[in-house]
Amino acid sequence: MKVSDWILEEWTFLLKSKRMWIILLLVPLFFTFLFGSVYSGGKLRLLPVAFLDEDHSELSRQVMQAFDSSEVFSVREEVRSEDGLVHQIELGEAEVGVVIPKGFEKAVTRGERGELMTIIDGSNIMVVNSALNSANEIVQTFSGGISIKRVEAKGLTDDSVFSLRFAHRMLYNPGLSYSIFMPLGLVSALVQQVLLLAIALSVVRYKPLRVVPLGKWIYAKTVPYFWLGLFLVMSTMGILIKGYDFPFVGQTSQMLLLTVLFVFALVGLGMLISAISPNALQATQISMLLALLSFPLSGYTWPFISMPKALVSVAHVFPLTYYLDGLQKIAVKGSDWIQIQGDLVGLLLIAAVTFSITWFLLKVNSLGQVEGRHPLDHN
Template sequence: MMKNFFALIKREFGLFFADSTLRSVFLLAPIVYALLFGFVYQKGKVEHLPILVVDLDNTPLSNQLIDMLGENEKLQVVSVRKENVGTSKAMRQMNAVVAVVIPERFEASVLQKRYPELNTYINTTNLLTANMASQGVQTTLGTFSAGINMQGLKKKGMSSEQAAMQYEPFKVNYIRLYNETGNYFTYMWPGVLAVVLQQVLLLGLAVSFAREYENKTLETEFLGRSGSAFSAILIKVLPFWILSVFILAIYYAFHHIFRAPIPSPLLNYAVTTGLFIMATTFLGVFISALLPSALKATQVLMLLATPAFIIGGYSWPLEAMPIGVQWLSSILPLTPFLNAHKVMLFQHGSLADVLPSIIHMCVLVGVYGLLALITVWIKIYQMKKKTREARQAKDSA
């Protein structure tokens, strides 16, 4: 029995490496995507966003404001215009994210305490760059406004300390935790790698079963020799589990290459990642064995996997989603895995801190494992029944 089991495992590895599609999907795709997304997000911060300034005042004070905007690391003043004509067109041509319009008599109004209004036009086509540019403009304008107010108070005879206390009766300290630099690469890359791993596991299993269906070897060469439904599932998923270790080792090396946060201690990540891989492969076996059409199985698995990152609560809170979407996200292994991964990687949490996510993944492992077991058992039962009926028909003849 064990000899037959290992022979089938050897057969699976042989079929895997003989299939160019399966090799490229499972081994090449994770490396290519990891490098691609690593280089895309490597810089981590968006700096020198182009902004446009319309200066209708052209005074020392307005020029000072323009200089301050240009000194902000997030912003780059690409053009200073003297009239507010064709501003929208100019923003499109220069790919400007923000246009700041300084009104006429700006300096005079400030000095006379008439509180002039500055209009800022924000290009929200890309919300990420729009938010960063808007934050940079707000910070600069806030600093500029505070400086003017303090200068006015000092002209009335107050000292610098008194002027500061008058303008700012208390101080607020903003202390960033976990991702102190606000690095977008640090936040985004681990989630993307998990999505890629889930995709290749599901697609790899779909291709593996599709090959059996196309060659008509699922019943004759695989199920007939595997002995039981449990052995059949184990034979199918074990090569993917072993090869997943190879992919994870590459991911770990890439963390050093791109200077991303290093998962530590590795034992904690081995627990959550192992449960994630088990739940994902069992889901893949269940769908692939349930649907005899390779195309349908692939479509269903990709339909489940594609929106997993968006609805998984990693980049957008689950609480803000409809109940139906929350339910859908809860049946995908990626959701609890990313929740646990985020807490352990960024907040340095322990397994106890992510216990609800671990329980969630254990439930998914049990449910999908049971569904896969039942589905494969039915396949074996139907195969044996068909063989028995054929033998009886032959004997009757």
């Protein structure tokens, strides 16, 4: 057989295979549009800002109006103390805090430099870079405007060009290190992929028969993968934290419960993938597609506030979204139980819904079967 005949044979196969066309053309195009939509803003917008105005002057109000007018920031709430401002950031209600000290306007009026401080959530590097650059730009622009007015009023030297002094305080990640940010997310996504694939491939080999108690069958199939998944997540996180000195400032009990619910939700999702897949190949394709979707949509590398609302809604279908949010709060911020309860409830709901749908689909499938090998028999 000639080489040209082999080439023709391969082209013929490709032209006849709908599945190959989907993999080769539609999947890359789909993810191109997806990634383009997720990161379409080009930069973060409308980062929530809490502020503490101890000066209560016309100038301090103008500064806050300048922040609120920026496309990057959205001033949400005024707090009464610096502790209250930090608490807003801990809760995730604000990404940035602005502190205007008492005597701010008087200092500027006397020709001195007015001091302005921002407090930034450093647990997300993407937020830090955008917040720092944008806040500095606003302060410098505002400072330049004040300086021009001084020069016009005469009697001032060029030494007063910088009318405002900008300082910042970084919470949770003072060194602005990527090492406390990316590895946690990447390892979690990898474990998710491995576990989803293993469950989907295992269960799709055979569906339960009518004579088999469905609840017991699901229990028997999921227990090994639950414990395996729990071991994988806890061991990988343990290696990062103990072996590579990654920060962990939260409670071990919080981490354990979050991980248990995460693995439980992943097992449920894997069972659902298997229930809707007619064969191992499709189960593999679906599990890989969902795993690939979940990480960019999780809000971990790009905040939800800068994503299209439709994609944010889709993101909350995936267990990884809740796990990475809770993991960041526990490991980096040391958040309490109240602050992670939304993530815990989200994971529990995903598990309940996926197991319920799986049970229904397998029940329908078993009613349509006549006879076959016992599903708990091994090859």
